[in-house]
Amino acid sequence: MPQTRARALVATVVAALTATTLAPASLAQTAAVPGMHTTAVATAQSAVTAASGTNADNRIHTKLGKRVTVARFGKQFSGVVMDASANRIVWSKNLRKTLMPASTTKLVTAFNALTVFGPDTRFVTRVRRGPRVNQVTIQGFGDPSLTSADVDLLASATAAYLKARGVTMAHVYADDDVFPTPSLAVGWKASYVPDSIAPVRALVRDQRNTPDTTRDAALYFRARLKAHGIARVTYDGRRDVARDATTVATVRGDALSDIVSRMLLHSDNEIAETLHKLVGRQQGVGTSWSRARTAQSRVLTRKGLAVGALYDGSGLSRSDRMSSLQLARVVMRGVNPRATNLAVMRQAAAIPTAGQTGTLAAKYGRFTTRQSRCAAGKVWAKTGSLSDVVALAGFTVGADGRLKVFAFLVNGKDSTLKLKQQLDMLAATVKGCY
Secondary structure: OOHHHHHHHHHHHHHHHHOOOOOOOOHHHHOOOOOOOHHHHHOOOOOOOOOOOOHHHHHHHHHHHHHOOHHHHOOOEEEEEEEOOOOEEEEEEOOOOOEOOHHHHHHHHHHHHHHHHOOOOEEEEEEEEOOOOOEEEEEEOOOOOOOHHHHHHHHHHHHHHHHHOOOOEEEEEEEOOOOOOOOOOOOOOOOHHHHOOOOOOOOOOOOOOOOOHHHHHHHHHHHHHHHOOOOEEEEEEEOOOOOOOOEEEEEEEEEHHHHHHHHHHHOOHHHHHHHHHHHHHHOOOOOOHHHHHHHHHHHHHHOOOOOOEOOOOOOOOOOOEEOHHHHHHHHHHHHOOOOHHHHHHHOOOOOOEOEOOHHHEHHHOOOOOOOOHHHOOOEEEEEEEEOOEEEEEEEEEOOOOOEEEEEEEEEOOOOOHHHHHHHHHHHHHHHOOO
């Protein structure tokens, strides 16, 4: 499907939130109020009736009640469906049970980054002069969108600066100390690095998965300085830049909204952990795992949201815990049309489209079965997967024309394609086409 068409479909989805036919207690009216789901949740049990809902809601409730079985999903299941317009729980099972959320954690990371920085923020990378005119340091500030072309621009400007001062032999250094020395987050398996993620550093080009992304970027910068006419250039390792050092060149990365889009659409772990740490830095807390976690929690608490326990930004940690209700609340914030800073969280450019894009593309077997293919192109959701975790959280327009938000978490079963397709079937049930 052409991207413009996909964007139009999502725009139609979100428009349902502000339709004049919606209930008075609409999401647009209540989403900014901390704890907005308190009333609905207080009356919710393991399974919630939809007696006050539409015929479509009643059907969702009945069908999911029959289709969510231990035989299909095991005993470690948490799920919820909400009518976003009326702020009403349509169906749930173990909605407060906290489980490993896997990569649906990235919805939290997106929410926090967009809340703290705003969608138009662009992270910078600089070249700074050293104590001597022929000493230059490439300084990373965590831009996950830095490309080789950007580094080449820095090298071109730096070469011009050096030539203007008669420099023909230069020393290159790197500074990435806005992030601490890479280590494993709580709950990470040692095999995750580099299999699932590169060491998290503040200087990386093209999101390359190398043992030392900082050294890789600095060596490339050195090579491009030579290409731009500096005859002799050496890379002399890391060096902290002085606060008052002269800035020789600067590049700005992509808008945060574009970075978040790539993270969510392709479930990019490197981007997620970089944003997780940058939120900690922006909040003045710090960028170690523990301090980034503190910042993560503070932002959520300030916005009236909560999680069970999160130790990273990607969802790789096996110590992470969220309930389906907590996850659905984050999705609800994202689809609120009044939350302009979160607009990307309701766009097809960022949220995988069922059976078509990102981690929900048909090439991965998603929304391709008899039960779920009817929802292809009509459901938008973030996926999550670890060896024994499968998750799906997103939104769709139900058969009643109203926006539905859902979150399903399964733990303790092998993360097979069949299990993922069973969650697709649940999403198609919410859509009302199966």
